[in-house]
Amino acid sequence: MTVIQERQVVSRRRWGDGLRRALRGEGAYLAMLLPLLLFVAAIAIYPLLFSFRISLFKYRLTDPNQLQTFVGLDNYLRAFQDPIVLTSLRVTLIYVAGTVLLEMVLGLALALLLASEGRMIRGTRALLLLPMALPPLVVGLVWKSLYNADFGVIPYYLKALGVDVGRGPLAELGWAMPAVILIDVWQWTPLLMIIFLAGLKSLPVEPYEAAFADGATRWQRFIHITLPLLKPTLLVALLLRTMQSFKVFDVIYATTGGGPGSATTVLNFHIYTVGMTFFDMGYAAALANVLLVIIAILSVLYIMILERQQL
Amino acid sequence: MSRNLWKFLNMLLVGILLLGVAGCTAPVAPAAPAPAGGAPAAAAPTGLEACQGQNLVLASMTDQYVAAFRALVPKFEEASGATVTLDELGYVDLYQKLIADFVGHTGNYDLMTVDIVWSGEFGQNGYTLPLDDFMARDEAELQLDDILPVAWTLGEWQGAHAAYPLAGYANVLNYRKDLLAQAGIEPPATQEELLAAAQALTDPAAGVYGIALLGAKGPAVAQDYMAWVQQHGGRILDDAGKPALNTPENVEILKFFGELFKYAPDGATDYWWDQRETAFRNGNVAMMEGWSIARAGYENPEISTVVGKVDIAVAPVKAGMEPKYGFGGWGIGINADSTPQEQECAWQFIKWLTSPEIQKEWLRNDGAPIRRSTMTDPEIVAEYPWMPVLLESFEKGDGDYRPRIPQYSIIQDALGTHVNAFLVGEETAEEALAAAQKQVEDNWQ
Numbered sequence: 182m183t184v185i186q187e188r189q190v191v192s193r194r195r196w197g198d199g200l201r202r203a204l205r206g207e208g209a210y211l212a213m214l215l216p217l218l219l220f221v222a223a224i225a226i227y228p229l230l231f232s233f234r235i236s237l238f239k240y241r242l243t244d245p246n247q248l249q250t251f252v253g254l255d256n257y258l259r260a261f262q263d264p265i266v267l268t269s270l271r272v273t274l275i276y277v278a279g280t281v282l283l284e285m286v287l288g289l290a291l292a293l294l295l296a297s298e299g300r301m302i303r304g305t306r307a308l309l310l311l312p313m314a315l316p317p318l319v320v321g322l323v324w325k326s327l328y329n330a331d332f333g334v335i336p337y338y339l340k341a342l343g344v345d346v347g348r349g350p351l352a353e354l355g356w357a358m359p360a361v362i363l364i365d366v367w368q369w370t371p372l373l374m375i376i377f378l379a380g381l382k383s384l385p386v387e388p389y390e391a392a393f394a395d396g397a398t399r400w401q402r403f404i405h406i407t408l409p410l411l412k413p414t415l416l417v418a419l420l421l422r423t424m425q426s427f428k429v430f431d432v433i434y435a436t437t438g439g440g441p442g443s444a445t446t447v448l449n450f451h452i453y454t455v456g457m458t459f460f461d462m463g464y465a466a467a468l469a470n471v472l473l474v475i476i477a478i479l480s481v482l483y484i485m486i487l488e489r490q491q492l
Numbered sequence: 493m494s495r496n497l498w499k500f501l502n503m504l505l506v507g508i509l510l511l512g513v514a515g516c517t518a519p520v521a522p523a524a525p526a527p528a529g530g531a532p533a534a535a536a537p538t539g540l541e542a543c544q545g546q547n548l549v550l551a552s553m554t555d556q557y558v559a560a561f562r563a564l565v566p567k568f569e570e571a572s573g574a575t576v577t578l579d580e581l582g583y584v585d586l587y588q589k590l591i592a593d594f595v596g597h598t599g600n601y602d603l604m605t606v607d608i609v610w611s612g613e614f615g616q617n618g619y620t621l622p623l624d625d626f627m628a629r630d631e632a633e634l635q636l637d638d639i640l641p642v643a644w645t646l647g648e649w650q651g652a653h654a655a656y657p658l659a660g661y662a663n664v665l666n667y668r669k670d671l672l673a674q675a676g677i678e679p680p681a682t683q684e685e686l687l688a689a690a691q692a693l694t695d696p697a698a699g700v701y702g703i704a705l706l707g708a709k710g711p712a713v714a715q716d717y718m719a720w721v722q723q724h725g726g727r728i729l730d731d732a733g734k735p736a737l738n739t740p741e742n743v744e745i746l747k748f749f750g751e752l753f754k755y756a757p758d759g760a761t762d763y764w765w766d767q768r769e770t771a772f773r774n775g776n777v778a779m780m781e782g783w784s785i786a787r788a789g790y791e792n793p794e795i796s797t798v799v800g801k802v803d804i805a806v807a808p809v810k811a812g813m814e815p816k817y818g819f820g821g822w823g824i825g826i827n828a829d830s831t832p833q834e835q836e837c838a839w840q841f842i843k844w845l846t847s848p849e850i851q852k853e854w855l856r857n858d859g860a861p862i863r864r865s866t867m868t869d870p871e872i873v874a875e876y877p878w879m880p881v882l883l884e885s886f887e888k889g890d891g892d893y894r895p896r897i898p899q900y901s902i903i904q905d906a907l908g909t910h911v912n913a914f915l916v917g918e919e920t921a922e923e924a925l926a927a928a929q930k931q932v933e934d935n936w937q
Binding site: 241242243245265329330331332333336346347348349351352353354437438439440441442443444446454457458459460461 | 588591595613616617618707708709710757758759760761762767770771774776898901902905909910912913915916917918919931935937
């Protein structure tokens with residue numbers, strides 16, 4: 182009896198040693214990484230592969246027989262001949278350029294303005310963060326009623342000032358795009374302000390002291406010290422907002438529905454129409470992949486620039 | 493990182509890729525459709541007792557009639573012993589959630605309100621249970637003849653019933669008695685008179701416009717334009733059932749539609765149904781064509797500033813045209829994926845709700861009528877004096893002016909984009925309809 186018990190104890194100890202050894206060496210990496218890898222595979226990689234596969238098929242979700250016909254790259258070729266895709270790409274670029282540029286400039290200005298400490302300033306910063314906390318759909322609906330030509334507050338005051346608002350900001354061809362850009366700027370400038378504030382706070386003091394000793398003006402300090410030092414932060418912010426802006430959907434959905442005409446039909450909204458109105462899943466997947474590639478290229482570009490900056 | 497680790501990671505990635513491909517190669521086999529709900533076992537109860545202990549989920553559009561559901565569902569629960577959960581959804585959400593439920597065969601919703609224009613799609617694809625077996629079984633209790641012929645377009649598809657009539661809407665002309673009398677204008681009987689009246693009644697300085705219209709990109713403008721096509725005798729589909737959007741007649745009608753917008757509030761090209769209602773209830777417009785179900789609300793001082801000033805007339809048609817009136821509304825369908833017991837109970841709910849006695853309650857709680865007996869009931873007519881106008885509209889109703897075909901959403905999307913583009917001056921009438929026609933043909937299945 183005792184011999185058997187001893188053996189059991191010994192074998193258990195050996196097994197425990199093995200595990201410990203495995204966890205000590207390279208095995209530790211694997212053991213720790215495995216759950217994450219499985220998670221990423223299930224959440225990110227599998228859907229990506231599925232969407233790529235579907236994009237090679239003609240697949241209509243509402244087809245009663247659920248037929249999937251292999252069509253090769255037809256969906257992609259169709260995308261590049263689709264006039265709506267080309268228009269929506271142009272619209273998306275305008276939207277991205279408008280929102281990102283304005284938000285960068287305003288975000289930086291606000292960050293500089295609110296960089297010092299003080300109770301008032303801290304309170305103001307907290308207030309400015311509020312728009313970011315709201316769901317974009319709610320923001321869209323609120324602005325839609327603010328913009329309404331007949332009952333909205335904004336046209337009401339514009340009219341009182343003698344401005345002709347026509348059909349209202351969201352319904353005039355030339356105004357719809359600036360109007361939705363303004364909503365995005367209102368909501369997301371605070372995010373950039375936060376990022377820039379963090380960047381400003383982490384800048385070294387010595388260059389400023391040296392500049393002060395040399396008698397540099399505020400403007401010179403900003404141009405020659407703050408901006409160059411802040412470059413990595415600026416690039417991170419630019420990258421982040423560009424990618425987010427490319428994927429815009431909710432605000433457009435809630436305000437203009439892509440109208441008037443196709444003035445605000447961004448690519449993501451068109452993909453939504455193809456996918457959720459026509460249920461043309463193959464084509465929608467192909468379009469989504471095109472968007473994905475555009476964003477991926479942009480990301481790689483930005484990361485490359487970023488790395489060069491830091492070297 | 494060591495080499496072994498790299499090797500492992502690479503192998504893992506390859507494994508995932510293979511897994512993905514393997515998972516993809518087997519095409520999704522069409523799930524066997526649930527057995528049609530007819531022919532229940534002989535012993536199974538066929539009355540309200542079939543509902544004892546059942547749990548149903550009802551997906552309802554948040555139209556006015558949802559208030560009637562809120563009022564009547566508890567009464568049904570009391571009478572039947574079933575539990576009915578009411579899920580209230582907006583138009584677009586309802587459609588997308590239903591489609592997801594149908595194609596995924598998840599059977600979440602047992603009962604659903606079905607827009608008249610979804611009849612073809614739901615029927616063709618077998619999403620909702622054909623109700624014909626139930627109807628044949630219980631014919632003696634249903635008083636089918638009492639339901640107006642046009643109401644059957646709410647759910648009928650190729651001779652079968654994908655949904656049962658629930659709420660019939662007539663496209664009617666609402667007008668402000670006081671404003672028309674002031675201007676000495678008779679309620680317009682033809683489209684030409686409507687345009688003239690809209691012009692005469694428009695006075696931007698006083699903040700009053702001739703007519704409120706739906707102009708917002710999407711379903712709103714598409715459906716309003718189709719209503720005008722109907723009132724001018726135009727057509728969306730040709731004799732062969734193929735889309736014919738850019739006929740010369742339709743171009744003329746679109747120009748007329750655009751002409752009307754000159755006498756609409758400035759923001760009308762951005763109006764969805766609720767904003768059009770707001771404009772009328774706020775007293776910003778003198779006339780508005782719209783669904784009859786909204787009529788009762790104009791007499792409710794909580795939501796209307798025009799109480800007692802409104803009357804309705806049949807929707808004017810083009811001079812010389814045989815009068816036909818736009819008909820729409822909602823049917824109620826049963827999910828083909830629900831269990832036979834749930835389907836039986838769901839049918840009991842439909843039967844109960846559409847019975848003549850309950851229909852009066854339905855109407856009084858903001859529902860909309862489907863039965864002649866309800867619309868001619870002396871009590872109801874006394875409470876709702878506009879019922880005869882509605883009945884006339886129903887008698888000559890046209891439930892097909894928006895094609896109830898499976899491809900409807902494609903037509904609606906194309907018109908929704910390009911009619912709006914015409915109204916805001918991005919395209920001419922000819923360009924807009926040609927582009928819409930092309931878009932429909934490109935996506936036609």
